[in-house]
Amino acid sequence: MNRTVASAAVLAVFAAVVLAPPARADYSMAGENYAGTQIARHEGVQGTPRAEAVGQTLGHDVSGHQGPVDWAAAAGAGAKFSYVKATEGTGFVNPQFGQQYDGAHAAGIIRGAYHFARPDISGGAAQAEYFIAHGGGWRADGTTLPGALDVEYNPYGDACYGKSPADMTAWITDFTRTYLAKVKRSALIYTSTTWWKRCTGNTNRFGDTNPLWLARYAPQIGELPAGWAKQSIWQFARGGGLPGDQNYYNGPIGRVQALAKG
Known part of the structure; x- marks a missing residue:
């Protein structure tokens, strides 16, 4: 092979490998991914609290796969707060977000938005900005909770998204x-x-700065991750005949209102 042909071959390989557009991120399951779907799949369901928790405040979390939510019925059944999935990665927005987020507010339910993390797709900063731009912000109106980062098992592969x-x-x-x-x-x-x-090495870095919303489907909340002395919210059950999943805020409604007010 002469030098010209060899150079052309090298350039062709370079163009194919380096200049080729990046593979498109996989969002094929985004419509069905929601807070805890993978936790239930990996860790199972051991039951629910045997009795209504005294001094706790009932709330729900919902996402697009549930479709439009009857928030008046949810409020009538005792729901005081709700988290709504807004985004996933940097390429998916919940198509039901407006009805779910604004509908909760219209029914007198304190609501917030959450982001389904995809550390395999893009950086944390980029996903935070995408989340904020698509409903994940906060307003000092007393009825909006700060956003939540849903970080759990990878629906598309390795549990920890290939990260140490x-x-x-x-x-x-x-x-x-x-x-x-x-x-x-x-x-x-x-x-x-x-x-x-498993995926953070049980880091204690966030306990003093970020409230904990813990998922565990069992009669007792059990062990908390390192760094947190208590949870703010416990997601204790899937479904249950009410909209979305079931949560207890760790305290009376005044604590939920205080979190919303900042």
């Missing part, structure tokens, strides 16, 4: 720092203790 504990911790740090800088509120972190141990 140090890299996952750095990704979460980028998201939460960006959210705080842009919105002036700390985002909640939604996760399970088992995933947190």
Whole structure:
């Protein structure tokens, strides 16, 4: 092979590998991904609290796969707050977000938005900005909760999105720092203790800055991730005949209102 032909071959390989457009991110399951779907799949359901928790406040979380929500009925059944999925990664917006988010507000329910993390697609800062731009912000109106980061098992492959504990911790740090800088509120972190141990090495970095929303479907809340002395919200059940999943805020309605007010 002469030098000209060899050079042409090298350039062709360079163009194919380096200049080729990046593979499109996979959002094929985004419409069905919601807070806890993967936690239930990986960790199972061991039951629900045996009796209504005294001093706790009932709330729900919903996403697009549920379609339009009857918020008047939810409020009538005792719901006081709700989190609504807004976004996933940097390429998916819940098509039901407007009805679900604004509908909760119209029914007198304190509501907030959450983001389904995709650390395999883009950086934490980019996803925080995407979330804020598509409904994940906060308003000092007394009825809007700060946004939440849903970080759990990867629906598309490796549980930890191919990241080491140090890299996952750095990704979460980028998201939460960006959210705080842009919105002036700390985002909640939604996760399970088992995933947190596995994928962050049980880092205690966020306990003093970001309220914990813990998923565990069992009669007792059990062990918390490192760094948190208590949870703000416990997602304790899937469905149950009411809109979305079931949650208890750790305190009376006044605590929920205080979180909304900032």
